[in-house]
Amino acid sequence: MVSNPYLPKLAKIESIKDEAPETKTFKIKILDEKIRDSFNFSPGQFIELTVFGYGEAPFSITSSPMVHENFSITVRKMGNVTKGLFRLREGDFVGVRGPFGRGWPLEKMKENDVLVIAGGIGLAPLKPLIEYIILHRKMYNNVKLFYGAKTPKDIIYKDMFDEWRKYIDVELTVDFAEKDWSGHSGPVTVLFKNFQPSSDNIYSVQCGPPIMMHFVTRQLSSIGLPPEKIYFSLERNMKCGMGFCGKCMTGGRYVCKEGPVFNYSEVKNFLETPV
Amino acid sequence: MERFLTIDKGLMDNFLERVMEYYQLIAPVRTEKGVLFEYISGKEEVDLTYSGHTILPPKKFFFPPVEEMFVYEYEDSGNIRLYDLLDEVSKGKRVIVGVKPCDINGLLVLDKVFTGEYNDPYYAARRKNTLVIGLTCNRPMEYCFCAYLNTGPFIKRGFDILLSDLGDKYIVEVGSEDGWKLIKFNLDLFSEARRDDVEEREKLLMKVEEDIRSKGLPYFETIEGALREKFLDEMWDEYGKKCLACGKCNFTCPTCRCFTITDEPNPDLKSGKRVRTWDSCHFLSFTRVASGEVFRRDRPSRFKQRIYHKFVYSINEIGSISCVGCGRCVEVCPAKINIMDVIKEVTFGVKPLSAKIGED
Structure with a gap:
């Protein structure tokens, strides 16, 4: 019989963790041991998650690519599928297809500085990259994370930053500061105020709302990063993950299989402006 | 054989x-x-x-x-x-x-x-x-x-x-x-x-x-360049205004194949099925993501998506344009948009009489 790429692999929710208001991280274990063992992904790739009866939606994998026992996704309650997912409990069934797409340029970035910029839940697809870099710390030069969220409450992976700070620079900012917030305030671009790349050997990777990526890209260009070293992950309505359904097509490219990670020089050649 | x-x-x-x-x-x-x-x-x-x-x-x-x-x-x-x-x-x-x-x-x-x-x-x-x-x-x-x-x-x-x-x-x-x-x-x-x-x-x-071949059209293989140049042309605004975004052209097209995937639970909520359904790049919902963002909101951008997918993007995707000249979209369009007029306008820069907006 032909294997059917539309048929999800059965999986169970192992644990659910609150990250921020309406935002949770779900740890998921694929039931079949063989499939689980062969489930390899590259940071920046995504899966299609089935909540039976609600449908399927794409989510970035947020766990470390080194972990095979299970994987995680961080989800904000937004649409139909996420509403269904938030009603599930530990031990409930879900379905998994993937991983799909092209992730961050791990190889190209080696021996370079890496500037990671994230907005809100946009940190999710960058977390496995940060964890990969930390595991291979010697292969990368200066690594810095600029992360912006709406309010301190909206910051995800709050308990990770202290660990990450042992290996990389982390700077946080919030749009709306509260009394007990002593850090930066303003959009993520405020973190560029005193930032100058120390060399030409620098890559930037980013994920966030389209408006953030627009201004961050402008900022990066103004400090001299060439378009081919500015990478971002695009969000689109990806139904099939294989370039069939046509929904994610942007300027002639399928975000699901050619992306979701693109560099700015690729994107500049799109007829449609995606960022 | x-x-x-x-x-x-x-x-x-x-x-x-x-x-x-x-x-x-x-x-x-x-x-x-x-x-x-x-x-x-x-x-x-x-x-x-x-x-x-x-x-x-x-x-x-x-x-x-x-x-x-x-x-x-x-x-x-x-x-x-x-x-x-x-x-x-x-x-x-x-x-x-x-x-x-x-x-x-x-x-x-x-x-x-x-x-x-x-x-x-x-x-x-x-x-x-x-x-x-x-x-x-x-x-x-x-x-x-x-x-x-x-x-x-x-x-x-x-x-x-x-x-x-x-x-x-x-x-x-x-x-x-x-x-x-x-x-x-x-x-x-x-x-x-x-x-x-x-x-x-x-x-x-x-x-x-x-x-x-008495229709005075260009050979379609030659129009990619002109289309690329005209992506931001005003002509699309006019077609966009005229298009009703009904999707009839997609559903009668022998090569349109975009779809969406949804679940249909049974009333017992214990079983159900997954279905895929024809979708249309002209629909506002086509590019909508969960946050509500729609990536092709204005109608000209949606009108263009079908034209550009057929005559430009398709070349990179499958090695050829993906219109076969059956004329179904011409026949069914309630706004009387004729793809042959669109192509003539792109190639020759002349608005064919039948394509004038508001005059049917």
């Missing part, structure tokens, strides 16, 4: 009857609304005399408007079970007869999309279990423009058998081993074709080609 035979029109019924003993037959049927491809229960329903195109292309028999993909069901034990409906799709053998060259080429486009880098097993299974008997055109309709795309009236591949109407008989070209098998067990109905018959078909098709 170039092999020509003939069959008397009076014997065609016998041939189709024999085909129906082994295969499910799909054929053009004349109805009040027009000619449609349908499953046939009796040979008398088949109409091989239609000109131009059927209302819908044969696409729906390979990529149905609603495809049930799998069923999920919670068992009493609490476990969940999936039943793959692909197994059903793979069953049964079919023959589709009376497919015009434009529509055959439409299937060849879908083949490249659905069985390229990834394999769509539902489409592939239906394609595999269906033989195609083509039918060339004797008389083009006003909306036909295949001759500018090399998708008709001549056709070289994509059929198992190809019929051409020569008045009192059909000349039959065998296009594949499977096609030959269909004929070889029924050879009593066929005669070897004479050279005259082959020449007559050639003449007939040349006449059709000539008729179609």
Whole structure:
């Protein structure tokens, strides 16, 4: 019989963790041991998650690519599928297809500085990259994370930053500061105020709302990063993950299989402006 | 495999009857609304005399408007079970007869999309279990423009058998081993074709080609550059204003294949099915993500997506443009947008009279 790429692999929710208001991280274990063992992904790739009866939606994998026992996704309650997912409990069934797409340029970035910029839940697809870099710390030069969220409450992976700070620079900012917030305030671009790349050997990777990526890209260009070293992950309505359904097509490219990670020089050649 | 035979029109019924003993037959049927491809229960329903195109292309028999993909069901034990409906799709053998060259080429486009880098097993299974008997055109309709795309009236591949109407008989070209098998067990109905018959078909098709080529269109392979240059042209605003975003052009197109995937739970909430449904790049919801963001909000951008996918993006995607010149979108558009006018305007920079906004 032909294997059917539309048929999800059965999986169970192992644990659910609150990250921020309406935002949770779900740890998921694929039931079949063989499939689980062969489930390899590259940071920046995504899966299609089935909540039976609600449908399927794409989510970035947020766990470390080194972990095979299970994987995680961080989800904000937004649409139909996420509403269904938030009603599930530990031990409930879900379905998994993937991983799909092209992730961050791990190889190209080696021996370079890496500037990671994230907005809100946009940190999710960058977390496995940060964890990969930390595991291979010697292969990368200066690594810095600029992360912006709406309010301190909206910051995800709050308990990770202290660990990450042992290996990389982390700077946080919030749009709306509260009394007990002593850090930066303003959009993520405020973190560029005193930032100058120390060399030409620098890559930037980013994920966030389209408006953030627009201004961050402008900022990066103004400090001299060439378009081919500015990478971002695009969000689109990806139904099939294989370039069939046509929904994610942007300027002639399928975000699901050619992306979701693109560099700015690729994107500049799109007829449609995606960022 | 170039092999020509003939069959008397009076014997065609016998041939189709024999085909129906082994295969499910799909054929053009004349109805009040027009000619449609349908499953046939009796040979008398088949109409091989239609000109131009059927209302819908044969696409729906390979990529149905609603495809049930799998069923999920919670068992009493609490476990969940999936039943793959692909197994059903793979069953049964079919023959589709009376497919015009434009529509055959439409299937060849879908083949490249659905069985390229990834394999769509539902489409592939239906394609595999269906033989195609083509039918060339004797008389083009006003909306036909295949001759500018090399998708008709001549056709070289994509059929198992190809019929051409020569008045009192059909000349039959065998296009594949499977096609030959269909004929070889029924050879009593066929005669070897004479050279005259082959020449007559050639003449007939040349006449059709000539008729179609009186429309003053550019050859479509040459328009990619002009389209790239005109992506930001004002002309799209006008077409965008005129377009009703109804999606009729998508649903009648032999190569449009965009879809969405949803779950349909049963009332017991313990079982349900996953379905995929035809979708349209003209719909506002097409690019909407969960946050509510719509990436092609304004109508000109959605209008352009169909045109650019067909004539520009497709070249990179499958190596050719993906319009086959059947003219269905011209026929069905309630706003009377004519793709031939669009292409003329892109290429020659002249707004054809029929495309003036607000004047129908």
